[in-house]
Amino acid sequence: MSERWARALLRGYRLAGAAAYPFVGGYVTWRSSRGKEDRARRRERYGVASRERPSGPLIWAHAASVGETIAVIPLIESILSYGVNIVLTTGTVTSAQVVQDRLGDRVIHQYVPLDLKPAISKFLDHWRPDLAIIAESEIWPMTLLELGARRVPQVLVNGRLSDRSFKSWKKRPFVAEALFENLAHVVAQSDVDGERFHTLGARPVSVSGNLKVDTNPPPVDEKALDTLRKQIGTRPTWAAISTHEGEEDIAAEVHAMVRNRRKGLLTIIVPRHPERGDALEAMITGKGLTVARRSRRDRIDADTDILMGDTIGEMGLYLRLTEIAFVGRSMTGQGGQNPLEPAMLDTAVLSGRNVQNFRESYQRLIDSGGAKIVRDREMLAGAVNFLLANDAARYAMIAAGSATVQDMRGALARTLKALEPFIQPLIVQARLNGSGRR
Template identity: 80%
Template sequence: MSERWARAFLRAYRYAGAAAYPMVGTYVAWRASKGKEDHNRRRERYGVPSRERPDGPLIWFHAASVGETIAVVPLIESILGYGIHVVLTTGTVTSAQVAEERLGGRIIHQYVPLDLKPAVSRFLDHWHPDLAIIAESEIWPMTILELGARRVPQILVNGRLSDRSFKSWKKRAYIAEALFENMAHVVAQSEVDGERFRALGARPVTVSGNLKVDTSPPPADEGALYAIQRQIGRRPTWAAVSTHDGEEVMAAEVHAMLRSRHRSLLTIIVPRHPDRAAALATELTAMGLNVARRSTGDRITPDTDILLGDTIGEMGLYLRLTEIAFVGRSMTAHGGQNPLEPAMLDTAVLAGRNVQNFRDTYQRLIDRGGAKIVRDRDMLAGAVNFLLGNEIARHDMMTAGAATVEEMRGALARTLKALEPYIHPLIVQSRLKGAGGR
């Protein structure tokens, strides 16, 4: 595909989006009926603001979901310290909750507009951002083109490209180049990610490391933690967290395989999507297991086999209940989930082989002895059994994981340095406005 055809494709994308705009209401309404949209704030998805724009310089941050939101919180906090206003958009209800919990009224939260010209234009007409900062891998053609047309500098931070995404973009190299030429800067997570962005035409590209390393460990309600710890007592535990379809049953099968050796074993299963919990509880119960659901307040009794962590925002609680964690989306699904939170909380990390989206992080943990890759269910059962029975080996993994996280810190400082040429003029503008207002 030539450059001319790439630009023609993007023009067609623009017109198709404008034509489809009147018909997307049904789609958004369906998502709202499934709890995937905030019913009372659906208009924000069409770019209709629910807040007034404050006077002075303003930066638009976008983070798609929970993980990206948590990653940019320290970056946003640093920028708020300069007196610059921030509008943060996210794409999910749960990420909006995280934004409220972590940042509260210090920022303006909006749901991200649909990547259709009328919605994006309405959003930009109201907010007039001086700078757009996008987290990780959110590459929306219409949004990028509209920002470019308005000459708003846009920067991708904590940027990453999975194997699948890179392969897909390489097939459309001219389209990628036509989009990435609108980027003022790409700050990539790893050298591999940096090379991939450069191959797709991004300039300039710097490497910061992973912003998620510089976040605080996920919090836990101390009262709830103490109550559950009392219910568990001295029972041995292990956890399967951020699990996807098939991995919960696998974890239950591992439990069944190990409970004869560890008679009071408690297995903690935390599905990535808690809306699957009711069906999972039925499935696990049918396997002859006694299941306690966190969301319904079930007590953990000596007969409880599985604690089903089917709540949002309590990963910090679940990880503090164990010293061994299998991180999901790595055995029956592909890409993996971030192992940093378990490592931060002194947990021995296990995962399947499909961790391509976090390859660099896993490699560092494995090299230092903080994580282990398991091939299948039986190998997972063997690893959990070994760690439950060998306190020294378990604690060596825990210590190595925490040390690796400490070694990886520094991404926030490197990202702020890359952003300095774009943020400094806004700091000056903010201070001049403040001086003029006195």
Template identity: 75%
Template sequence: MSERWARAILTTYRWVGAAAFPMIGGYIVWRAGKGKEDRVRRHERYGRAGHPRPDGPLIWMHAASVGETMAVIGLIEHLLGYGINIVLTTGTVTSAQVAEERLGEGVIHQYVPLDLKPAVSRFLNHWQPDLAIMAESEIWPMTILELGARRVPQVLVNGRLSDRSFERWKKRAYLAEALFENLAHVVAQSEVDGERFRTLGARPVTVSGNLKVDTHAPPVEKEALATLEEQIGDRETWAAVSTHEGEETIAADVHEKLKSRHPDLLTIIVPRHPERADALEEEFTARGLKVARRSRNDTVLAETNILLGDTIGEMGLYLRLTEVAFVGRSLVQSGGQNPIEPARLGTAVLSGCNVQNFRDAYRRLIDAGGARLVRDGEMLAGGVNFLLNNYSARRTMIKAGRAAVDDMSGALNRTLQALDPYIHPLIVKSRLEGDEGHG
């Protein structure tokens, strides 16, 4: 009965989506007006290709946003070395920018088609992928079903299911099983994630660790770093990075609390969504704080209180300006953000307690002594003050964090091993077609 229900629901989803397709244009235009869609390339969201399909085997790689894109860059670079074509889809403007900066013309970038049958079918008709690799927790029913109907192997890599997602799918286990049975393989981030996917019917499931650990350290423009280091001089600094609404206010509170003890303190605030920078500058200025914005290339003066990092793709710059970093979406909102980059780049990591989405990474960092959790703004101020005052404790945390990240490495090799049965035939096909082309 449950299997019949699942099929009925998915069939309804398919036809409701097809019926809604002609009316979706207004929504996309509205999102483009908000800067959430690329106005020039929004036709790609309907499955219309922006490039011709190259000859030879082709892998469709999907990474929803910036974090997922950064996670799969190493994997993509490895696959490109085999001479296989890759079309990379992402869902956000910022992730498209990251893909262009880090991969250039090595891959074909497209915006992911809407999960509606006409868009997905048009996309697949054009690109005809030999393999689909999806990153993290992207579960799009129509895309999965259409790939399944075409017998295209689908592999979920760096797979993760948050507490909320798992509970939601568990209540609809029959639906999850009807979808997950289409997946050829799930490569999960942790044992917890792996067991969750198995519970929902995915087979086979292997555990790789987090691909984000095996990515290269975020790049930095050396000239920009040298300029800011000269402007900051020997001032004490701390950073609040990947912050969400409300956490910037907490960071400003921390700055004001510590100002009397650290008169030359510079607070670096890097909001997860830079489009909020105007409102944040207005808020800080109203409090009497002097703000320098990176997007305007403002000079950090002696009287500057806050450097507002309102740019995309410069996390490597901001983290290299400090040795103490609070990682956001962990005090005001839940889920957390990835602490691996701050730990790798040599900061003592502080975070709120709501880090369910990165539970395994935080557990290992905390156990090693490279990260500490704080309950609220008061405790954050105390943690920042302690680390600024104690060079030895700060350096011990930094060293422990780097060691923990090194211990977590290896996910890329384990992922490649899991992918080998699907990749190897494409390598052979690519070489054979190459030989025929030269014959």
């Protein structure tokens, strides 16, 4: 595909998006009916602002979902300390709740507009950002092109490209270059990610490490933690967290296999998508197991087999109830989930083999002894049983994971240094105009 055809394809994408814009209302309404959109704020998805733009310089920061949002919060807090206003967009209801809980009214939160020219244009006409900071892998063609046309600097932070995404972009090198040339700087998570962005045409590229390492451990409601600990008592526990379809079934079967050896075993299952709670409860009880659901505030009794963590924003609670955690989307799913949170919270990490999206983090943890890869449910059951029975081995994994996380820190400072040429003029402007954040 030539450069001319690539640009023609992007023009076609722009026109198709403009043509589709009048008809997207039904799609957003359908998502609202399933709890995937905030019904009261769905106009924000069309680029219609629900807040006034503050005076002075303003940065648009975007993080797609919960993981990306948590990763950039320390970065956003650092920028806020300079007195510059930020409008932070996210794409999910759960990530919006994280913003409210962690940042409150210190930022202006909006749902990210759909990647259609009319929506993006409305958003940009209203907010007129002086800088755009995009987290991880949110490459939306129309957004990049419209920001580029307005000469708004765009910086991708904590950037990563999965194996699948990189392979897809490599098939369309001229399209990739036409998009990535709009990025003023890419701050990549790893050397591999940095090389991939460079190959696809991004300039300049630097490597910071993973911002997720520089976040604080997930918070916890101490009262709720104390209540659950009293109910659990001295029972042995392990957790399967961020599980995807099929992995809850595996966790339930592992529980049945291990409880014969570990009397009183309690298994904590935290599905990635809590709305699947009813179906999962039916599946688990169908195996003859007793379930207590956190969403119902069920009491954990002596005969409770499974605590289902079907709530949002309580990962810090579930991880503090155990010292062993299997991290999902890695056995039946693809790509893996972030292993750093359990490592931060003194937990031995187990995972399936499909961890491409977190390759470097897992490699560091595996090399240090802080994480182990398991092949299937039998191997997972064996690992859980072994770690429950061997305190020394479990404590060694926990210590190794904690030390590895500590060694990986520093991404926040390196990212702020990369952003300094873009942010410093805005700080000066805010101070001269007396229009800093308020």
